[in-house]
Amino acid sequence: MLTKRIIPCLDVKDGKVVKGINFVGLKEVGDPITLAKEYYEQGADELVFLDITATHEQRDTMVQVVQQVASEIYMPFTVGGGLRSIEDIKRMLRAGADKVSLNSAAVKDPDLIAQGSQIFGNQCIVLAVDAKKRDDGSGWNVVIHGGRIDTGMDLLEWVQKGVELGAGEILLTSMDTDGVKQGYDLEMLEAVRQVVNVPIIASGGCGSLDHFAQVFEKDCADAALAASLFHYGELRVQDVKMYLKQKGIPVRL
Amino acid sequence: MIGIIDYGMGNLYSVQNAVKKLGFETITSSDPDALAVCDKLILPGVGAFGDMMENIQASGLYDFIKTWKKPLLGICLGMQSFFESSEEKGIHQGFGFLQGHIRFMEDPNVRIPHIGWNALEKNQNHPIWDPCSSQVYVYYVHSYYAKDMDPQDLVGVSEYGKMKIPGLVIKDNWMGCQFHPEKSGKDGLEILRYFLEDF
Numbered sequence: 001m002l003t004k005r006i007i008p009c010l011d012v013k014d015g016k017v018v019k020g021i022n023f024v025g026l027k028e029v030g031d032p033i034t035l036a037k038e039y040y041e042q043g044a045d046e047l048v049f050l051d052i053t054a055t056h057e058q059r060d061t062m063v064q065v066v067q068q069v070a071s072e073i074y075m076p077f078t079v080g081g082g083l084r085s086i087e088d089i090k091r092m093l094r095a096g097a098d099k100v101s102l103n104s105a106a107v108k109d110p111d112l113i114a115q116g117s118q119i120f121g122n123q124c125i126v127l128a129v130d131a132k133k134r135d136d137g138s139g140w141n142v143v144i145h146g147g148r149i150d151t152g153m154d155l156l157e158w159v160q161k162g163v164e165l166g167a168g169e170i171l172l173t174s175m176d177t178d179g180v181k182q183g184y185d186l187e188m189l190e191a192v193r194q195v196v197n198v199p200i201i202a203s204g205g206c207g208s209l210d211h212f213a214q215v216f217e218k219d220c221a222d223a224a225l226a227a228s229l230f231h232y233g234e235l236r237v238q239d240v241k242m243y244l245k246q247k248g249i250p251v252r253l
Numbered sequence: 254m255i256g257i258i259d260y261g262m263g264n265l266y267s268v269q270n271a272v273k274k275l276g277f278e279t280i281t282s283s284d285p286d287a288l289a290v291c292d293k294l295i296l297p298g299v300g301a302f303g304d305m306m307e308n309i310q311a312s313g314l315y316d317f318i319k320t321w322k323k324p325l326l327g328i329c330l331g332m333q334s335f336f337e338s339s340e341e342k343g344i345h346q347g348f349g350f351l352q353g354h355i356r357f358m359e360d361p362n363v364r365i366p367h368i369g370w371n372a373l374e375k376n377q378n379h380p381i382w383d384p385c386s387s388q389v390y391v392y393y394v395h396s397y398y399a400k401d402m403d404p405q406d407l408v409g410v411s412e413y414g415k416m417k418i419p420g421l422v423i424k425d426n427w428m429g430c431q432f433h434p435e436k437s438g439k440d441g442l443e444i445l446r447y448f449l450e451d452f
Contacts, residue, residue, distance in 0.1 A: 002371045002413055003390065040438075045370055071270045076392055076436045096266040098394070098436065121300040123366050123394040168366050168394075199364045222364060252370040252390040 003252045004216050004244065005045035005223035006237050007201060008230045010035060012081075013052050015061040017231075033068050039230070040073040042237035045252060047073075048101070048171070048225060051081035059088075063095045070096020078126055080171075084109075089116050093124060101126040101171055104144040107151055107158075110165055117166025126201075127167035131155040131188060132175040140188055147175045155188070156195050163196045170196060171225070173203040181207025181229075189220035201225050209235065209243045216249045255449065256291030257281040258318070258331075260308040268297050268328065271435035275446050285317040293323060293449065298330030302339040302355060302397070305330055306346070319348055324426050326448045329395060332422065332429030341397050350427045353402030353419075363414035366396045371411040373420045373432070373440075379408045380451065381421070384443045391420060391432035391441060398431065428452055 010017045016030040036047055049069070051062045059082060066079055079092045080101030089100050089112075106113050106127060117125045130147055131140040140155035159170055172192055174185030184202045192200060202221035206212065206229055215221050229235050241251040255277045257265055265281055272279050272295070282288055296318065298305050309315050318325070327335050334347045339355035347355070358365050373389040375382060382389075393411070399419045409421030411432075421444070422429040428448055434441040 002367065002369050002393075002411075005369050067266070070267050071274075074267075074271060074274075074436060074438055074442055076394075076433070094266060096270070098267070098433075119300070122396065123368065124299065169368060197364055198366065199368045222369065 001250050002222075003045070003250045005201075006043075006212070006240050006251070007046045007048055007223055007225040008039045008044050008237065009048040009050060009203070009225050009227045010231075011050045011052050011227070012062060012065060015065055018052070032065050033072055036069045036073050036077070039237060040075055043241060043253065044075070044237045045223070046075065047077040049077060049079050049081075049097075050101075051079065053082065063091055066092055066095040066097050078171075080126070080128055084112075086112070086115055086119065089120065089124075093120060099124050099126050099169070101128040102167075103128040103130065106162065107142060107144050107153070110161065113162055113165040113167050117168065122166050122168035125167050126169045126171050127159070127162040128171040128173070129155065129159060129162070130173045130175055133188075140191075143175055147178075156191060159192050160195050163198050167198065169199045169201065171201040171203060172221075174205060177205030178203070180205055183207065183211040184215045184220070184224070186214065186218055186220050189215065190218065193220055199223065209240060212240050213244060213247045213249065216244065217247070254291045255279045256288040256294045258288060258294055258296045258314065259283045260305065260312050260314060265297060267433075267435045268295060271442060271445055272449065275442065275449055277449050283312045283314065285314060288317065291323075293452070294318075294321060294325050296325060296327045296331035296334065298328065298334070299394075300330065302330060302333060302341040302347075303343055303345045305334060309334075322426055324428065324448065324452050326445075326452075327427070327429040328435070329431060329433060332431050333397065333399065335422070335427055335429050336399050336402070339397060351399075351402060351406050351422060351424055351429070353399045355397045356400045357397055358413070358416060360414035360416050363416075366394060367398075367413050367418065368394050370437075371413065371418070371420075371432075373409040373411055376404065376407045376410045379423065381408065381423075381444060381447045384446070385440045389440045391430075391434070391437040391444075393418070393420075393432045395431060 078099040079097040199222040
């Protein structure tokens with residue numbers, strides 16, 4: 001039976017993991033390789049690295065990080081952030097990433113999804129979408145640049161288009177629940193679930209064990225992503241998995 | 254020496270790393286002469302079946318692989334190429350080492366692609382299982398799978414919806430993994446080690 005995936009997400013800037021990191025017993029808490037190994041040992045199913053480096057030149061650092069991670073852990077990982085061209089995608093995949101996630105760049109140039117999936121396979125292309133509920137409550141709009149720009153595009157139309165173009169997975173972040181720690185945006189996730197048949201990674205809002213269980217019990221997603229919850233050591237991956245197992249949700253232990 | 258066949262597709266770096274980690278030297282090449290001196294070969298692969306076979310033909314590797322008699326490990330799409338044909342984006346011929354055809358996942362109740370960690374169950378006893386955990390999980394990423402294969406060649410299988418996905422296949426000098434052993438944690442490495450040391 002296919003298991004539900006638990007995915008820690010690491011924001012990397014200039015080769016260092018940023019966002020509060022509070023692992024007990026780790027010397028280099030900001031080192032992506034050390035953290036990747038820690039999560040591998042904890043039983044994480046995948047990792048996501050988001051490169052939040054500002055400039056293109058500094059991206060070479062990210063390529064080195066990816067190479068190092070790939071040479072030290074034997075689990076799948078996705079790299080996202082700032083990938084704008086086929087050449088950018090190729091560089092990350094060649095360095096050892098299994099998948100790339102495309103967000104703002106795909107909105108600006110949807111053809112990148114089509115070309116990327118054609119060349120590297122649908123399974124390599126994760127469409128990352130940030131969305132926010134419209135003020136009139138009639139649905140959700142796609143937002144880009146970390147939520148600063150509302151594209152006016154309808155979420156459900158966009159994910160359908162993305163999958164038609166060749167995205168093999170959707171990483172869906174709700175800007176309404178992100179950082180609030182009151183649980184994933186189940187309503188948004190369910191709506192997306194209804195219109196696409198690719199796996200969905202839920203993101204934004206997880207604050208407790210029960211939030212993981214909710215998203216899987218309602219079958220809103222195939223994987224759940226969390227960042228600060230794991231980084232601050234509030235929960236360990238294996239705690240989440242033990243809890244889910246008790247709830248009858250299939251996990252890899 | 255372990256040769257990794259490079260025909261321009263696939264995440265070669267991870268396979269190479271995993272093999273090195275297990276203590277073996279590798280060369281990655283598209284040149285049949287360079288690969289011919291290797292003890293064992295690995296055929297990785299991502300992307301579409303037709304593109305892969307075309308690239309293999311264009312690199313002059315088709316006859317070389319077809320007639321290779323030493324151990325050969327196919328991973329993911331590489332494993333699929335061992336079968337007779339695939340229906341991915343048109344009908345394409347495979348190497349035909351194993352009986353069976355590559356088909357699209359027909360179960361309407363599952364997500365496609367099949368992405369994630371699935372339990373790999375024993376279809377038959379085999380020494381490859383000995384060093385593995387009692388419950389083996391492996392990482393899959395694919396939308397097509399082998400059907401109508403000879404059950405004698407099937408060593409490990411995963412369930413996905415109503416489908417039985419051939420995960421691990423072995424026949425003569427050919428070993429194939431639909432999953433990614435290089436991405437499947439400790440058990441994945443054990444499966445790879447079996448190929449490198451004992452197959």
